[in-house]
Every structure is written in C-alpha cells, then in structure tokens.
Amino acid sequence: MKDAMQELLITARRNQILDAAAVVFTQKGFHPTTIRDVAREAGVADGTIYNYFESKAALLMGIFERMRASAVQQAALPPSLPDQRAFLRLMIHHPLNALRDNDFALFRIVISEMMVNEELRTLYARQILAPTLAMAEEYLAQQGYGPDHSRLVVRAVSGMVLGLIVEYVAGDATLRDAWDTLPDALADLMLHGLEGLSS
C-alpha cells in the first residue's frame, strides 16, 4: 500500500512536469526552451526534473507517450463494423478532432522533432502509425479489398490526414474555415472520387 501511494505520487509528479513542459514547449518551442523554463513552470527545482526524466529529450518523449496513450484509448473501432463511409469518416475525423486548440501547437513541436529525432520517429512509426494502419487494413480486407489495395488506401487516407494537419499548422485559411466540415467532405471524396463530385 505504501508502494501504491509512492507510485501515485511519482505519476502525479511526472504529469506535473510533463504538463509544464507541454506549456513551455508550446510557447517557445523545444530547442529554445530550457530546463529551467520547465522547472519554473512546474514549480520545482531544476534537478527535480532529472529525478523523473533522463534528459530534456525524454520530456518530449513523455509528452508524446501521453498523446499516444490518449489517442489509442479513443481509437478503438466500434464493435459493429461500420459501413465504408462511416469508417472513412472515423479514420479522418478522429485525428483531426484530436488536435484542437492548444494541442495543435504542441503537436507541431512534437512533429518537428520527430522528423529529426530517430528515437521519437521510431516510436511514432511503431506505436501509432503501424497499429493504426494495420487495423484499417484489416477492416478493408474484410470488406473484400485485396491486400495491395487495402495497404494503398489506408496510407493514402492517413497520409492525407497528416498532410492536412501540417498544412493547417502552416496557416492555410481555407482549411481553418472548413475544418469542421472536412471529415464528411473528405470521406465522400475518398469514397466516390473526384468523379463523384457533382460537377
């Protein structure tokens, strides 16, 4: 019971520090932020950070891990298989929706470092991308699509989502204005194709 208490305290402190790191990383970016910035924001001493995290980079990993955990938690497919349109909507809507408000800026920081940080990149590829793609592929396979098509489609859709996020982050006004209607519109586009648009 003592141990359980300890565990809770440690987790709480870790989260306290990660919360602070998320705030200051969001404000200043990863590289410009100093450990002192994080410590001040968290209300702890500099050294305390290192009682909970190996390094500054580990803070980013920790943030990423929390994102991942919460994402995975929400990502489970509904038990009854949805129709293809609902499936597409889900696949598109979910990540777009997950990144609202403050999270966007933080995601930007994480993505940026991910492009450049081998460890973070591997984590993303293995922990998020691969499982998501696998799940989606399986669904499409059950819908009767061949493996090549399945693989292609899930990558096209997930890539599209990721790219739209980047473009949004880059400041595209159209995306910002239409963000809420995107999932439906994109699901239709992916389902029926360009030809399906009432021209």
Place this chain on the structure above:
Amino acid sequence: MKDAMQELLITARRNQILDAAAVVFTQKGFHPTTIRDVAREAGVADGTIYNYFESKAALLMGIFERMRASAVQQAALPPSLPDQRAFLRLMIHHPLNALRDNDFALFRIVISEMMVNEELRTLYARQILAPTLAMAEEYLAQQGYGPDHSRLVVRAVSGMVLGLIVEYVAGDATLRDAWDTLPDALADLMLHGLEGLSS
C-alpha cells in the same frame, strides 16, 4: 561590367556555401550542425559565411529558397490542359519524384524546422503552398468544379502527398516498396474513389 562579375562571384560563393550547408544539414540535422561544420565542408573560414548570410537560420532559408526556385521552375502546367487523370498524376507525381535520394533527408530537415520557425513557415505557405494550390484550383474550376470543391480537392491531394512523404520518411516499408507505382494508383483512387477499386 565589373558589377556583373561581382554578382556572379557572390552568387557562386553563396551556392558553394549552401551546397555545403545542405550536405552537413543532411548528415547531422540543422541544430546539431555548427557553423564550423558548414565552413569546413565549404572550404571557407567561419567568418566568411557571415559575409553571405545573416545567420545560421538564413542558411536554411537559403536552402529552402533554392528548393522553391527549382520546384517552381518544374511545376508549370503543360500549355494544353491535360485530362483530369493526367492532372492528378502530375500533381502527385511531381513532388514525390522531386524528393529522391539525398533530397529526402534534406527535405526532412527543412520541414522539421518549418514547423517551428515562423519565418520559414510563412515563406513556405506563401511561396510554395499558396501558388501551387491556386494553380490547381484554377484548373479544377476550368473543369467545371465549384470553388468549394476545388479548394477541398487540391488540399486533399496536396495534403495526401505531403503526408505520404512524411510517412515514407518515418520508414514505412510498404510505401518504400510501392513508391514508383504510387502516382498512378493514387491518381486512380482520387479519381474514382474507393468504390472504383475492383473489389
């Protein structure tokens, strides 16, 4: 005439430095690379770099600007309007093809910093993304699509391409294997939609 000569020399030296920066940024990334690394690779003194560039960040801007210039140069639509499938292939094929081999790694560095660097991001949005999208929108408008649809489609396609690049960079094996056949397959997918796939 003296001035013209001067101009040439300056441009040559700038390119020499940018070439070196591209090499070492590609090898080590932007932040881990020092000005000394660039200077050594370029075969000049550290201080010389500052005769041609304001700062280390300006090197990245310079690299980006060269990418942009070469991209724009290749991006002009053929004079005769292609059919929609050819248009899609072009829109997809071009960026995927542009980023082969070494360029990939450099692009990764640039993207990464772009996410985090306001100036670079604005430059990208204004100089590359916006013109490209505008051109594509215009084409679709001429094909009879409404402005909302046009805007949506070009963003979907360009986002897809960007996202696929990121996923490729993240190490997706499927994408690596199918990279050459992607433009055609994706063009078909975007044209006919998921329904269009022989299920």
Place this chain on the structure above:
Amino acid sequence: MKDAMQELLITARRNQILDAAAVVFTQKGFHPTTIRDVAREAGVADGTIYNYFESKAALLMGIFERMRASAVQQAALPPSLPDQRAFLRLMIHHPLNALRDNDFALFRIVISEMMVNEELRTLYARQILAPTLAMAEEYLAQQGYGPDHSRLVVRAVSGMVLGLIVEYVAGDATLRDAWDTLPDALADLMLHGLEGLSS
C-alpha cells in the same frame, strides 16, 4: 547497557558504510564516486550516510583512520630488539606487505587526496608518519647512532618505501616482478650500501 548496545550498532553501521566507501572509491576514485554510489553499495539510503559522517570527505578520513588503526596495531616492534638487518627488513616489509591486492588501489586514492587535502595530510603526518619515524629513530639511537643520523636514515628508508609504492602503482614491471624479494634485497642494500653489492 543500552548505550553499549547503541555504541556497537553505531560502530557496525559506520563500518558498513566505510566498507562500501572503500569498495567504490577503489573502483572509481574519490571524486568520481558519488554519495549515492556509496549508499547503494552499503545498502542504505543516501541520507543515512549523513547520520554517521559529516561529509563525503569525512568518509575518506574514516577510511584513513581505519587504515591507521590497523597499521598501528601491527606495527609494534617485537619486545626483544631485533638486529639491524631484521629491523630494516621489518621497516620495509611491513608497509609493502600491508598494501597488497585491493588495498593498493585504495591506498592510491587516499594518498592522492592526502596530497591535496590539508586535514588528511596533517592527520597522516601526525598520526602515522611521526610516530613511526619516532619509533624507528629511537631504535637506531639505542643502537648507538646519533640523532642526526637516526633521523636521516628513518626518513630515507620510509621515503624509499613510500616511493616504491608509488612507482609500483605507476605500473613499473620490474617492481611488480620482484615485489616479494624486495624487503630482503633492500634491507641488504641499506645495510651495506652500494659498495656491499658483489660487483
């Protein structure tokens, strides 16, 4: 009686900690070793160390003190005065023999810090060097040597021993190979001089 028990426990704990300190100091040296290293090796918490020792430096003093105590314990001259050769052998053999195996490395650490640490140095000079020299001087005086000669000889011999230890520690192969025969050979050398060697 309670107090006696307390006393024993305290002594035991002190020794437990000093043993651990000796081990890790031997492995890593004094400065590179952290209090945490000592605590882990001793199987106690960091803070516990400070219940028994003032500071990290006090650990070294404690180790030194134990060395001193055991050295003094063994150093008592035999009740019957030995002849001069036996005396020299004793004076040489004892310290050389005392520093075998693990003790060597620890001695190195202590010597090193002693050179630099005023308190430790004073302790060594007063507690070890002076008594040893005094005892040896007294013996020589009883053998009929004058005070000047006595002082000189004991310093020459003790210095020689110390210096040989340092050279041994520095890695001299000859000393390593001849270590066991050193006391006899050196005793003869000091007794008869260079001239005494069968040339």
Place this chain on the structure above:
Amino acid sequence: MKDAMQELLITARRNQILDAAAVVFTQKGFHPTTIRDVAREAGVADGTIYNYFESKAALLMGIFERMRASAVQQAALPPSLPDQRAFLRLMIHHPLNALRDNDFALFRIVISEMMVNEELRTLYARQILAPTLAMAEEYLAQQGYGPDHSRLVVRAVSGMVLGLIVEYVAGDATLRDAWDTLPDALADLMLHGLEGLSS
C-alpha cells in the same frame, strides 16, 4: 613565415594559459579550480581556453608536459662518467633541487592527480620514470653491477627521492630543515650503507 609567426603566437598563448593554470591550481588545487578561474587569471575568455586545450584535464597534462620537458633538458648526464658517489649525488640532488619554492605546491597537485588519472600516470611512467631509470641502470651496468642489482638500486634511489618529496610535502620538519644537506648525506648512505655511518 606567416606560419612560423602563427606557431609562435599559438605557443605563447598556450603558455600564457598554462602559466595561469599553474598559478590557480597551486592556489586552490585542481578540482576546486574552475575554468573561469584559469581564464580570469590568464586574462582571456572562458571559451578561449578550449581553443588551445581539449579539456580541463588537458591543462594539467600541459603543465606536466612542460615540467617534463624542462626536467629532461636538465637531466643529461655529464659526458665523462662520474664516480659512483657523484652519480648518486646527481641522481638525488637533481629532482630535489628541481622542486623548490612554488614548484612544490604545483608538483603536489600534479602528483595527486597522477595517482588517480590513468593518462597522466602513464605519461609519467613512460616519459619520465622509464627513461630516467634506464639511464641510471645503464650507468650502473657499466660500473660492473649485474642487471638485477642495477635495476634494484635505481628503483631504490629514485623511490627514495620521490618518497622524500612526498614526506616533505606532507610537512615533515626535519626534512625541511635538512633539505640542503640531503643529497650528500643520502649519497653517502646509499654508498656505504647503514654500517658506513660512524656509529
């Protein structure tokens, strides 16, 4: 010629920094001294130190190297072979004499770190100890002593000198008072042995 100038400047600056390091190391010891201390004493910026030395430890190596160079310079044997007594006097007198005044304190620092620093120790063993011993051994061999005896004697004498220095540094009053007469007295002692003393 430009290069020669450069070389001189570099050497001068290195010496300037080493002089400063010697001063502050002598005052405060190696570990307690900060790079900033050295830089201030040398009248340069912190970073400048690292243009000339790899690390703080390299400063000590540099000091040691200068000591070595000057020691070697003075250590050459006279062309005509001295008699054995003169030889012993030389072997004893030289190192004792080399360490006068300020040098003593610095030597203490170097010795201390040498006990603990592998690289420094190796340097000492190879660059100073081994050559000195080899030279002395050779002399004794020429005097008709066998190799075993030669090896033993040179180690005994050199060890004695080193140990006396340590004891001097430790604050022995007798040694301090008799320092100037030591070489002669010790030479006699080593030549004739304890028996040779007029008892």
Place this chain on the structure above:
DNA sequence: CATGAATGAGGGTTCATTCAT
C-alpha cells in the same frame, strides 16, 4: 534512526557571432 525526494548552486563545455588583421 532511516529514508529518498527535493534542492539549486555550480561547472565544464559549446558555438553563433564579431572583428582586427
């Protein structure tokens, strides 16, 4: 007395940038 999380001063080192030559 034991614990070990918290502390925070401190230090070695880096590196973008400057400027005298």
Place this chain on the structure above:
DNA sequence: GATGAATGAACCCTCATTCAT
C-alpha cells in the same frame, strides 16, 4: 572580401546535502 582567434552568454546536467515523513 577572407580569415579564424576571441568572445562570453547560455545550457544541460550533476550531486552533495537537507529535511519532512
């Protein structure tokens, strides 16, 4: 314009020590 030594601010991280539990 080219050089590269000098600069010094800044930063990540360590670790001896404290103290509330």
